[in-house]
Amino acid sequence: MNENSHMENAGRGERWYLxxxxxxxxxxxxxxxxxxxxxxxxxxxxFYHTAWAQKLAGLMGGIGVAGLIHRMCGAITxxxxxxxxxxxxxxxxxxxxxxxxxxxxGPNSMVPWIKDLKDVIGHVLWFLGMGERPKxxxxxxxxxxxxxxxxxxxxxIGFSGLMxxxxxxxxxxxxxxxxxxxxxxxxxxxxxxAGFIFTIHFFNTHLRPEKFPLDHVIFTGRISExxxxxxxxxEYERMVEQxxxxxxxxxxxxxxxxxxxxxxxxxxxxxGLIMILLIIYxxxxxLH
Numbered sequence: 001m002n003e004n005s006h007m008e009n010a011g012r013g014e015r016w017y018l019x020x021x022x023x024x025x026x027x028x029x030x031x032x033x034x035x036x037x038x039x040x041x042x043x044x045x046x047f048y049h050t051a052w053a054q055k056l057a058g059l060m061g062g063i064g065v066a067g068l069i070h071r072m073c074g075a076i077t078x079x080x081x082x083x084x085x086x087x088x089x090x091x092x093x094x095x096x097x098x099x100x101x102x103x104x105x106g107p108n109s110m111v112p113w114i115k116d117l118k119d120v121i122g123h124v125l126w127f128l129g130m131g132e133r134p135k136x137x138x139x140x141x142x143x144x145x146x147x148x149x150x151x152x153x154x155x156x157i158g159f160s161g162l163m164x165x166x167x168x169x170x171x172x173x174x175x176x177x178x179x180x181x182x183x184x185x186x187x188x189x190x191x192x193x194a195g196f197i198f199t200i201h202f203f204n205t206h207l208r209p210e211k212f213p214l215d216h217v218i219f220t221g222r223i224s225e226x227x228x229x230x231x232x233x234x235e236y237e238r239m240v241e242q243x244x245x246x247x248x249x250x251x252x253x254x255x256x257x258x259x260x261x262x263x264x265x266x267x268x269x270x271x272g273l274i275m276i277l278l279i280i281y282x283x284x285x286x287l288h
Contacts, residue, residue, distance in 0.1 A: 037073035198276035219261035
């Protein structure tokens with residue numbers, strides 16, 4: 001189902017269900033803002049020898065201003081990281097209605113498990129026309145990969161960024177050569193993260209035929225019944241069996257919310273696609 005279908009379904013009374021609450025959408029908005037800000041201010045430093053990087057830095061007021069914006073976006077990154085940890089802890093202690101072991105490896109968990117490995121194999125076979133499309137639950141294997149990529153990124157990029165942000169403080173605890181490693185890790189891991197988000201993540205989320213040109217669910221939090229049954233059949237069937245489906249039913253996204261979702265979404269991955277083209281161009285230029 002593409003976005004035009006979403007617009008039509010929102011207007012003809014199809015059932016809609018809540019997939020992401022306000023808190024989830026707020027955190028994802030922080031991720032979008034901080035990540036785009038970090039890339040737009042960080043890549044001009046990495047590729048400052050190129051004309052486009054110098055012009056982009058100039059548009060932001062120079063390298064000094066770009067560095068300030070970069071650190072502000074870094075602070076937002078740590079903010080959403082800790083907010084998520086607080087939410088996860090609260091969910092485990094207060095909200096979950098199942099044993100901890102089942103919660104940790106159950107259908108609502110982001111922890112990869114045996115089913116995810118089976119889904120990977122089944123998906124590849126389906127791509128090759130050698131089997132049926134796997135039935136996915138609330139979270140797919142690629143969404144779990146994206147989730148833990150954020151943890152890895154915040155750990156590696158975030159901590160190395162803190163070392164470079166506060167060198168005097170960390171110099172009291174670590175030897176000087178660790179800062180050279182921090183520079184390499186911060187730069188190259190950030191390049192890897194940008195490359196992955198602006199290609200693999202964008203394709204899985206927005207650019208594959210079923211979603212093109214935009215998946216608005218992270219902006220509106222709502223998913224249509226048709227899409228729910230197609231994209232998350234195991235979750236849909238489980239909710240029906242448990243009699244919980246009606247608790248997820250909500251109002252359709254308004255036309256205004258869909259318009260804002262389009263604006264935010266197209267700006268985000270429009271900037272991302274432009275940046276990945278500039279990064280590829282600069283990398284190829286360095287090779288030659």
